[in-house]
Amino acid sequence: MNIRPVRGTHDLFGEEIQKYNIIKKIVSTHADFYSFQELKTPIFEFTELFSKPLGEHSDVVLKEMYTFKDRNDESITLRPEYTTPMIRAAISNNILNDLPAKLFGIGPMFRRERPQKGRYRQFNQINFEIFGVKDFLADLELIILAHDILKKLIPSTDFVLHLNNLGQKENLSDYKTSLRKYFNINKNKLSSESFDKIDKNPLRILDSKDEADINVSNNAPSIQEFINNEDKIHFEEIKKSLKLNDIKFVEDQKLVRGLDYYCSTVFEFKTSEIGAQDTLLGGGRYDGLIKALGGPNIPGIGWAAGIERISMLMKINKKLNNHIHIAINNEKFKTHLQKIMTYLIKNNIPYYWNYKYNLKKSLTKANSLDANNIIIIGENEFNNNFYTLKNLRTGKQSELQIDEIKNFLNDKS
Numbered sequence: 001m002n003i004r005p006v007r008g009t010h011d012l013f014g015e016e017i018q019k020y021n022i023i024k025k026i027v028s029t030h031a032d033f034y035s036f037q038e039l040k041t042p043i044f045e046f047t048e049l050f051s052k053p054l055g056e057h058s059d060v061v062l063k064e065m066y067t068f069k070d071r072n073d074e075s076i077t078l079r080p081e082y083t084t085p086m087i088r089a090a091i092s093n094n095i096l097n098d099l100p101a102k103l104f105g106i107g108p109m110f111r112r113e114r115p116q117k118g119r120y121r122q123f124n125q126i127n128f129e130i131f132g133v134k135d136f137l138a139d140l141e142l143i144i145l146a147h148d149i150l151k152k153l154i155p156s157t158d159f160v161l162h163l164n165n166l167g168q169k170e171n172l173s174d175y176k177t178s179l180r181k182y183f184n185i186n187k188n189k190l191s192s193e194s195f196d197k198i199d200k201n202p203l204r205i206l207d208s209k210d211e212a213d214i215n216v217s218n219n220a221p222s223i224q225e226f227i228n229n230e231d232k233i234h235f236e237e238i239k240k241s242l243k244l245n246d247i248k249f250v251e252d253q254k255l256v257r258g259l260d261y262y263c264s265t266v267f268e269f270k271t272s273e274i275g276a277q278d279t280l281l282g283g284g285r286y287d288g289l290i291k292a293l294g295g296p297n298i299p300g301i302g303w304a305a306g307i308e309r310i311s312m313l314m315k316i317n318k319k320l321n322n323h324i325h326i327a328i329n330n331e332k333f334k335t336h337l338q339k340i341m342t343y344l345i346k347n348n349i350p351y352y353w354n355y356k357y358n359l360k361k362s363l364t365k366a367n368s369l370d371a372n373n374i375i376i377i378g379e380n381e382f383n384n385n386f387y388t389l390k391n392l393r394t395g396k397q398s399e400l401q402i403d404e405i406k407n408f409l410n411d412k413s
């Protein structure tokens with residue numbers, strides 16, 4: 001039998017899982033600081049939670065959802081995104097009785113996309129959402145939080161915030177009509193993929209990466225003409241405050257986001273350092289979505305970031321250098337080894353032993369993991385009931401009784 005992973009999935013181990021855990025920790029600390037509560041939802045939901053709200057003509061719904069019939073014939077989908085499950089859970093658990101609700105989640109999402117660097121079929125996302133706030137300060141807080149988290153996790157990466165204002169749903173619908181008209185006039189110049197989107201999803205033609213499409217889009221009608229005054233002010237306030245907070249951004253009128261529920265402010269953090277899949281984090285407002293899912297008529301805004309893409313840019317110290325290593329040269333001294341292992345465990349001293357009765361191999365391993373100290377057990381140590389502690393930085397050796405080890409390590413560390 002040749003068992004292999006399913007295409008587009010990957011296992012997290014070694015450095016990758018260390019990064020994943022660091023990301024989780026930093027995200028939780030930030031969530032706590034900004035007063036967001038964690039919400040974990042199931043990885044599958046009824047299909048209808050996604051199909052209409054995400055947009056029947058969106059790529060996700062058209063071709064990327066993992067959907068199957070349960071044994072009782074109900075249609076189930078592995079969650080392709082987190083906003084709609086968060087809203088569903090907030091409604092199911094009466095979380096929206098006390099507004100605003102500030103929620104975050106971390107976990108796997110599933111999309112049957114064409115796998116490539118930075119793009120998987122099961123990937124992990126961080127998600128932050130604020131339900132019930134129209135004030136531009138919610139948009140601002142979420143963008144500052146995103147910026148803070150990225151700065152903390154990938155301080156040496158050059159990433160840029162892209163911002164756009166899509167206006168209200170009804171204005172957006174007028175804009176789409178105008179775009180359809182324009183693209184229909186120019187349909188012969190479009191790629192076949194964009195040609196197919198004219199009627200169903202004309203906004204997505206704007207963010208096509210095809211050169212012919214870009215040329216046509218450059219002269220397309222601008223969304224600006226369709227945005228009402230209130231939305232313009234909202235957007236101006238955000239931009240003004242971002243400048244005050246020293247957060248650089250570019251206004252990007254081609255930024256439309258892939259899902260139907262977005263309106264008003266939309267944003268993405270992008271970087272040129274990870275190849276074609278260059279979006280680290282994306283989000284925006286979805287006023288109207290909570291009501292559409294059966295909740296109260298309240299606004300919402302949120303973002304999602306891809307853990308794998310952040311991971312690609314993270315640098316971590318993967319060495320076990322806080323662990324005290326153990327080296328023993330003969331199985332005959334096992335009881336002496338057991339004694340020190342029990343001592344280290346009882347005293348909460350992290351240790352590493354490679355299960356080899358071979359001084360040289362253990363020393364090589366300790367050096368490769370950049371260990372600070374190693375405990376050596378040989379014939380002399382066994383016969384005279386002591387332990388040799390070697391500092392691998394200075395090369396200095398000390399002969400210690402077992403109960404001296406803790407103080408010795410505390411003094412030297």
Ligand code: AMP
Binds near residue numbers: 081125308
């Ligand atoms: P989206 O929900 O499409 O706006 O995605 C939000 C973030 O999730 C993106 O900016 C990526 O960082 C990440 N992401 C989305 N799709 C994938 C994927 N197929 N593989 C890995 N990361 C992804």
